[in-house]
Amino acid sequence: MVIKELMNRFFTVVADPYSEAKRRKEQGQKVIGWLPTDVPEELIHAAGAFPVGILGSSNNIRLADTHLQVWVCSLMRSSLEMELCGDLDFLDGIIIPQTCDTTRALSGLWRKVCRTPYVEDFLLPKQVKRPSAREYLTGELARIKTSLEQVTGKKISDETLDTSIRLFNENRQLLRRMFEIHTHQPGLLTSREVYTVIKAAMYMDKAEHNGILRDLIRALEHKAAESAGTPDSKARLVISGGVWEPPEIMDLIEEAGGVVVGDDLLTGMRYLTPDVDEERNPLEALADRQLNKIPFGGFDNQNYERRRFLLDLVRNSEARGLIFLHLKFCEPENYDYNDMREALNSAGIPNLRLETEVANPSLGQIRTRLEAFIEMIGGNPIERTL
Numbered sequence: 001m002v003i004k005e006l007m008n009r010f011f012t013v014v015a016d017p018y019s020e021a022k023r024r025k026e027q028g029q030k031v032i033g034w035l036p037t038d039v040p041e042e043l044i045h046a047a048g049a050f051p052v053g054i055l056g057s058s059n060n061i062r063l064a065d066t067h068l069q070v071w072v073c074s075l076m077r078s079s080l081e082m083e084l085c086g087d088l089d090f091l092d093g094i095i096i097p098q099t100c101d102t103t104r105a106l107s108g109l110w111r112k113v114c115r116t117p118y119v120e121d122f123l124l125p126k127q128v129k130r131p132s133a134r135e136y137l138t139g140e141l142a143r144i145k146t147s148l149e150q151v152t153g154k155k156i157s158d159e160t161l162d163t164s165i166r167l168f169n170e171n172r173q174l175l176r177r178m179f180e181i182h183t184h185q186p187g188l189l190t191s192r193e194v195y196t197v198i199k200a201a202m203y204m205d206k207a208e209h210n211g212i213l214r215d216l217i218r219a220l221e222h223k224a225a226e227s228a229g230t231p232d233s234k235a236r237l238v239i240s241g242g243v244w245e246p247p248e249i250m251d252l253i254e255e256a257g258g259v260v261v262g263d264d265l266l267t268g269m270r271y272l273t274p275d276v277d278e279e280r281n282p283l284e285a286l287a288d289r290q291l292n293k294i295p296f297g298g299f300d301n302q303n304y305e306r307r308r309f310l311l312d313l314v315r316n317s318e319a320r321g322l323i324f325l326h327l328k329f330c331e332p333e334n335y336d337y338n339d340m341r342e343a344l345n346s347a348g349i350p351n352l353r354l355e356t357e358v359a360n361p362s363l364g365q366i367r368t369r370l371e372a373f374i375e376m377i378g379g380n381p382i383e384r385t386l
């Protein structure tokens with residue numbers, strides 16, 4: 001199948017993200033949603049339920065604003081709006097990771113005003129390199145495992161969990177391979193196509209996603225070999241932030257002459273890395289995956305702090321600049337921003353901050369700022385081969 005046809009499969013999923021979850025529900029399978037991000041989907045899968053990401057929508061926010069202040073991030077406001085409007089009635093449950101004050105508050109609110117039968121918190125350690133973090137997190141994962149077993153009525157054995165871990169590891173490895181091809185030859189897929197494939201993984205059955213993605217990678221490798229050495233004149237960029245919302249932002253970057261070759265997004269590399277060690281006790285290995293994730297404003301990682309991580313990311317991906325893509329009112333990003341900007345400025349790395357919203361984005365001004373930034377950093381041809 002050609003690349004365009006394969007991509008259409010992923011675009012169709014993202015345009016109607018909950019059709020598979022609803023189908024599973026009709027067939028009698030339990031559906032457990034998760035809010036971004038870091039929720040160990042493997043545990044939900046091993047419990048025989050269908051895990052699905054709840055990532056907000058572009059619909060107007062009305063009902064949620066009667067419960068949440070307008071200065072709460074639009075990702076959480078619009079996710080709550082979806083539930084209050086009845087768009088998430090297919091959910092048997094939801095797991096809410098406590099990554100910031102907003103998700104902490106939302107968890108109590110969801111229990112109080114929503115109809116979702118089962119609401120569970122994922123209580124993450126904030127200082128991920130403390131010696132106690134690993135032991136604590138392993139215990140927290142064991143608690144969620146028991147909680148899922150109770151709600152699904154299915155015991156999770158180590159063997160079942162190992163099988164789920166292998167499936168999800170394969171998905172991460174395939175996604176990273178697609179991203180690697182893209183960073184070496186950015187002309188093969190657009191930035192929006194790359195991130196659509198990643199987003200589709202959050203809505204689809206992983207085995208099905210893996211199958212289509214394998215075909216896509218084969219097609220990309222074939223095309224990459226044909227066009228090896230073709231110069232690429234786009235300005236290579238790194239994106240730092242939470243989520244790539246609104247989706248049109250990737251189109252604007254490309255139209256302005258840029259291409260995204262690296263990120264630290266919750267719906268990007270933080271979702272794809274690292275793998276879970278398949279040789280270890282599965283709960284301890286899941287805990288280690290969490291503790292070894294790339295840095296994010298919600299967690300404190302003294303061993304590999306975010307400033308150094310971003311500088312390394314820009315250099316390793318041969319990017320010309322970095323765009324901070326922040327959701328308005330995202331506290332962790334707001335607190336991190338000044339330190340990150342100073343580090344980039346000191347290293348002479350051009351950077352731009354864009355504030356966006358999941359719902360009702362106004363894109364005119366963003367387009368103008370992107371065009372000016374990408375024109376400023378230039379887009380001289382870069383010759384690369386796989």
Ligand code: SF4
Binds near residue numbers: 100102332333
């Ligand atoms: S980390 Fe930011 S974007 Fe995510 S829920 Fe918290 S405030 Fe919203």
